[in-house]
Amino acid sequence: MTLFGYKPPFTAWVGIVIVTVNLLVAVFGPWLTPYGESQSVAGTWDPPSAALWLGADQIGRDMLTRLIYGARMTIGVAMVTTVLSFVMGITTGFVAAVLGGWVDQLLSRLVDVILSIPLLIFALIILGVFGSAIPVLVLTIAFLDSTRVFRLARALAMNLSVLEYVEAARLRGEGIWWIMRREILPNASAPLFSEFGLRFCFNFLFVAALSFLGLGIQPPFADWGGMVRDNAAAISFGMLAPIWPALAISVMTVGVNLVVDWLLSIEARPSGAQAEL
């Protein structure tokens, strides 16, 4: 079977299926389940049955329903964050590379300082000051993540901006936006695209980890990280309730990683992006 003229290997197919199913569930969630998002239908941590395939959660809501609604929230927030992070990172990265000089120095040194301590610690500091409303959460993670995108975008644009056709555009008197949009972006899009998958994984895990710490998406919304936290006590009683949302997160990340690996192998680029923490 081929896809866009390429023949994905088995692992890539696994990834594609996982990602597609997750996205479909996220989009069509409400039509897939008979229960409401916060409808209590059973007792606390009722075991799995024909009506509740994965059992009930800490206040008797159907676990599977929560997972389906959680897909929407968790994947949605991570997706918006990644898009925002790319918009910020690519713009600043290209500006730094094209303008050079003190703009480049200022932006690069700021990114160096931000990246010199773990992003989780920075996120905790910012969320501690501004609180954990969803817009704040999205902006914070997007801002922190855009530092990584910045580095990649700047490096790519640095290599491109010395080429003849960019030089020619400059000599024609084109503006910086035109050069960035029409000359550099199309030629940098392939590596940026596979980076998008990796950054999505990172942001997805980041949102999940923050929600798990109780500092991300707040109840009553269902989200996978928060569900792990809410059901954590069940494990002390020998029930597997927190495993399901955690498993959903893991499966999604593995799926995206498999797809990205395949994309990277098409591009035949050493996957240096994987090496960072």
Next chain:
Amino acid sequence: MFRGLSTACSCRFLGVGSFGCWPYLVGAFGKVLKLIATRALLGLATLFAVSVLIFVCTQILPGDVATAVLGQSATKETLAAFRKELGLDVPAYIRFFTWLWRALHGDLGVALTNQRVIIDEIRPRFANTMFLAGYAALIAVPLAVGLGVVAAIREGRPIDRISNILTLMTISVPEFFVGYVLIAIFTVEFGLFPSLATVDADTSFLGRIYVTTLPAVTLTLLVTAHMLRMTRTSVLSVMSSQYIEMAFLKGLTRGRVVAHHALPNAAAPIITVVALNLAYLVVGVVVVEAVFTYPGIGQLMVDAVSKRDVPVIQACGLIFAAVFVGLNTLADILAILVNPRLRHRR
């Protein structure tokens, strides 16, 4: 006589000139020392920049700490008095240097929510976190480096493939998933270890080890994967060089070539990646502590964030940053010491 001696000593430490007794040695040693000093200074500068950033982050709050604590309904007079009490009536840069100066002297201020002295809160928790991270590192580093070398020797064989798949999986799953799976297996199924890692000042050393085994194993699984892959990669990248081919052509076994020819040259990247992962360990601890409700500094910081207790957040952030920057600096310095080629690059 004394004069000559002191000149030799000083030039050795300053790295200037090379007119001592052993011109070459003194020169080379001085150069290394200079490189290390530069790197250490760079680390300090980074830490300073980070502390500025942390301080700025906590100051851009709409309104300020006083309004955040007292709420919207407070009168102007109460606000002014409270600002004075917190020292918020002086300019920001003065507050920054006062804060930094006191922090350097071990005075991290008082928590807003419960008025406790922050340094006393942090000290035992910091020790707990370091205990857990150290425990995990003691398992993870030998395991990862050993397996990485074995995987490189047996490239493409079953053991290499198995470790490849396992590490890919542990890299892409979240910390808490690993934690809860371990609890499900070892606590729920076999009842071997407790699911909550509660320790206090009276817990004995062996008791601590027993209780923190599951969190330590969780952390180990998380950092081992990355270290293992990097060890394997750096050994394999050395394996493709010409002198290794020469060694093979001489008829040496693969194991001997790896141990004697490849490993010494792969040591520098391995050391760097080990130190980087130790730094990551200290951060991964935040989530793992939450899984096992272990009383470490990560839990303290998370609590402070949910209560929005700014001085505690600042203090914890500063400590995490210091540990992280410190370990990174150490990694670079060790790399300079291990790899002589790095000394001549500039």
